[in-house]
Amino acid sequence: MRNTRIGGAVGLTLLLAGCGGTGTPEASERTTPPASASSPQPAPAADKGPECEGAKSAAGVHLLRGGATALPDGGKATYAEAAADGRHRTAVLSADDGRRTVAPGGKVTLGGHAYTVAQICTYRVVLTTADHNGTNQGAQMATWPTTQDGHWRLRWHVPDNGPAMGAVVTDVQDGPARASISVTAPGQGQLAFYDDVRKGGTVEIANRLWKVEAIDPGHMNVDMNSPEFKAGHVDLRELGDA
Structure with a gap:
């Protein structure tokens, strides 16, 4: 299966536009990103570790x-x-x-x-430093993100926005399954950009650690209006405080 690679700029624009509010993005945000006809990019070499x-x-x-x-x-x-x-x-x-x-x-x-x-x-x-050992990432946001049994699903180009930051999957590919996740905050810009994330990897979002449990590349090398189109997603499992 071949999946379309979509550049991160579109998702980042959507995330910044919606990051000021809370709750689920509007329906217009769900369908804005156009499908691309570009070919999938070769997978970069996997990180050799240790993590x-x-x-x-x-x-x-x-x-x-x-x-x-x-x-x-x-x-x-x-x-x-x-x-x-x-x-x-x-x-x-x-x-x-x-x-x-x-x-x-x-x-x-x-x-x-x-x-x-x-x-x-x-x-x-x-x-x-000798006189500064505390984190500067801010207090954990207990109300965001919303998880189910400690799991959090991030969908392709559908920003999940909290009161102080938001996250979105900007790119999903297969061969092997991998994704890019952008985290931004109003007035601060991009807080993190996790490129080429793979199953089993770890990311830090909202002062918590998350394990990448699953990546579904979907079926995105067809027109978005096609009944065969299926957007990808990333499933994260909360590990605890960062």
């Missing part, structure tokens, strides 16, 4: 994959690239003063301030 390396504690500043995070001393930084060789992990961090590659336990200067890289995971980098 995380470094301190077991997640206390510190969380830089989520693909998103801009406010630093406690001012400025913003992005976890831009991830790499692993089967034993160790590295990450590329980007800030206003450039990009640098970091490893667990190493030191890094961002915005003129020094940090220790406490932990690197596929989905986040945790930074600490």
Whole structure:
């Protein structure tokens, strides 16, 4: 089966447009994205792991994959690239003063301030300083997202918006099944962008960890009005606090 790859820009636009409210998106948002005739993209190589390396504690500043995070001393930084060789992990961090590659336990200067890289995971980098070890991700949002028995379904191009942020699946493909998930917040832009997520992977959303339990690529290489069209989705299972 061949599935259509849809660029993330459309889903991100929908998410930002709807992120100010709560509840289920309107019907117009459900059918806005047009089907694309582009061919599926080759699957990038799977991450070699380990999923995380470094301190077991997640206390510190969380830089989520693909998103801009406010630093406690001012400025913003992005976890831009991830790499692993089967034993160790590295990450590329980007800030206003450039990009640098970091490893667990190493030191890094961002915005003129020094940090220790406490932990690197596929989905986040945790930074600490001598006088700042608490997270800056905000309080857990108990009312969002809505789950059923700890499970949360994110659908292709249907934003799930909470009071302070929203999430949407911007892309689903098969061969192997994989997806992209965008997390944004009003006035803050993109908090995270988890690209090429696969079954068994982990993401951090709303200060909680979620395991990717299933990815359904659907059937999207036909016209959206066709009875054969079926949008894809991603099923997440809550693991606990991040």
